[in-house]
Amino acid sequence: MDPKLPDDQLKRLQEQRHEKRIVRKIVMYVGIAIIAIALIGSISSYFYISNALKPVDPDNKKAVKIELPIGSNIDTISQTLEDKGVIRNAKIFKYYTKFKNASGFQAGTYQIPPSMSIDDIIKSLKTGKVYRKADLQITIPEGLTLDQIGNIIAKNTDYTSKEFMKLVTNEKFIKEMKAKYPETVTKDINGKDIRYKLEGYLYPSTYDFFTKKPTLEEIVEKMIAQTDAIVRSYEPQLKELGMTPHEFLTFASLLEREATAQTDRETIASVFNNRIEQGMPLQTDPTVLYALGEHKDRVLYKDLEVKNPYNTYLNKGLPPGPIANAGRASLDATVDPAKTKYLYFVADKDGNNHFAETYSEHQNNVAKYIKSQK
Known part of the structure; x- marks a missing residue:
């Protein structure tokens, strides 16, 4: 401090220095507060996410039936799992699957207990493993015509190949399929020279049914729905x-x-x-x-x-x-x-x-x- 300064200047200088010390303290306290809030927020977020990723009820082994239709996206799947009570939070589940780079979830019927871990649920959905044994399973190989598929249906069910062909050539049924799957079953199937409108529209795969005798309409539509899902996956190409x-x-x-x-x-x-x-x-x-x-x-x-x-x-x-x-x-x-x-x-x-x-x-x-x- 300069003793030669007049008293009034000396007083102002002292006040300025005091104000600076106060400002520095305020800045320091605000900084500490911000860091504390951020730390508390991070800790809270960590515990929130960790809790959301835990099983809903570790002691509940009773399976819950989960239906995931063909064409379901991650948003639909996540919300369905939350609604059914087998995960805690749909959004956390969705972001966790993206973090784990998990994709290719399979449509189907699952039996998932609330005690199952998130990672096990993801693994199940990726492999398409069905925890409930199907009452009826039908395998349709590649390269078959409608009449050949009809023979397979006849061998695996009580329906005859004639009943099958009657359904897949029924105009009312075909119209319903066009209305349900308009992006795949288009007006092109109405060409005047086409022998069977649904020829080639029953995708070759193994189909599980969880009733002893599904209707013939249910069997055929499941195959058409699978074709729709497969074809739509090629839309960009x-x-x-x-x-x-x-x-x-x-x-x-x-x-x-x-x-x-x-x-x-x-x-x-x-x-x-x-x-x-x-x-x-x-x-x-x-x-x-x-x-x-x-x-x-x-x-x-x-x-x-x-x-x-x-x-x-x-x-x-x-x-x-x-x-x-x-x-x-x-x-x-x-x-x-x-x-x-x-x-x-x-x-x-x-x-x-x-x-x-x-x-x-x-x-x-x-x-x-x-x-x-x-």
């Missing part, structure tokens, strides 16, 4: 390709009936695309068999002349509709075909396909793998 769901299922059905391996599907898809681009008929034998309405081991030359909209030897482009149901491998190959210049392929007696870019190369393959092996 279909939009990019400019392909409708009906064209998608039709193209994939050809691959399903022609291919014997995953690589074949992708390569055959490229052949079909190359032929379409060059204005050539697809000339695929399975469409001839579908046109004939019968199952044969060999297609004869006379068969190729059958006058039918499904015969791709006589008609260019895709047939009017699917000729069978297609599985995931064929659907994938449809939207992601191989890049080739192939225009021809022929299968040998072992089912291996041999591809060619020119007709002369194709003739050599036919001579080598077909005629020489007769």
Whole structure:
């Protein structure tokens, strides 16, 4: 302190220094308060989240039936689990699944007790494990036509294949399916040359039913609902390709009936695309068999002349509709075909396909793998 300063200046200087000390104290106290509040908030949030991730009732082993419909998203699943009382907080569950990078939850019926941990619930939903044994299970393989699916239904239920075909060709039922699944079952199935409107729309999979005798409508709709969910998962690719769901299922059905391996599907898809681009008929034998309405081991030359909209030897482009149901491998190959210049392929007696870019190369393959092996 300068003793030479006048008393009034000295007094002001002392007041300023005092004010600065007070300001520094206020800032310090405010800072401490903010840190304390943040710390308390963090601790509170930690305990809140930790509590939300605990089982609802560790002592309650009684399972709760949870129905997760096909097409359910994480918001719907989380809210359903909270509403059923098997998790504490839907939002925390949703964010926790994202933190764990958990996805691919399976639709179905689950039996989940309130004592189950969050991680076990997530694991169950990812694997699609059903805790309740199904009263009826039906497996539909890939590459089947409606009449073949009808035979499987007849073997596994009390319904006849005739009753099945009557339902899947019933206009009222078809109209209901169009109304329920408008993005997949579109007006394209009404084409004048289509044999069966729902051909190719019953997805190949294993279906569980939890009543001893579900109605035939329930059985068929479950398969159509699965097709809807699968097709909608390809929406970005279909939009990019400019392909409708009906064209998608039709193209994939050809691959399903022609291919014997995953690589074949992708390569055959490229052949079909190359032929379409060059204005050539697809000339695929399975469409001839579908046109004939019968199952044969060999297609004869006379068969190729059958006058039918499904015969791709006589008609260019895709047939009017699917000729069978297609599985995931064929659907994938449809939207992601191989890049080739192939225009021809022929299968040998072992089912291996041999591809060619020119007709002369194709003739050599036919001579080598077909005629020489007769």
